[in-house]
Amino acid sequence: ILNVEQSPQSLHVQEGDSTNFTCSFPSSNFYALHWYRWETAKSPEALFVMTLNGDEKKKGRISATLNTKEGYSYLYIKGSQPEDSATYLCAPHNAGNNRKLIWGLGTSLAVNP
């Protein structure tokens, strides 16, 4: 069973601040790591799928890095805006276990205007 830990659990920042979150996961049998953004009263929306050690992906002001050897991924948001307020979930899956995603509890971000 994979243990996925995300930190911090919640975060409040001011508009314009840059911020980052961490996702930690067991590195054995790594297959892929997903990041999702989940706004209140909506559905999770995929941000990135990362597979290779050292991968770095970017979408607008949001970027993510991956270290599969040590089992962590960082998500960065540059110049946070109120519309970035959401819960950010990471979900790794490994080569066994039917390759199902194991979801973290997420980091809840609130950006104050």
Add this chain to the structure above:
Amino acid sequence: DTAVSQTPKYLVTQMGNDKSIKCEQNLGHDTMYWYKQDSKKFLKIMFSYNNKELIINETVPNRFSPKSPDKAHLNLHINSLELGDSAVYFCASSQDRRLEQYFGPGTRLTVT
């Protein structure tokens, strides 16, 4: 144009009833999923089908039965509903198990 749709969006029913939630995706994806969002907003996988074949079947009560008539549809039937079944149920699909999942809007089930 909705990629993944679920019906109904809200479902209020009494204990002991049987109900179904339908899910359809028009993305041409091969894999579909059912998740349950618990009270802590945690997503728990329930089932996954790949090309109409069951590939993930987590430890859920056998009152829950998925049915996939074709790869664009994955319905969830729940027998003898209990209070603890109250939750939001999300359907999702992906082209491949490795790729990003697209979620439906969710069905909020309330059992009274």
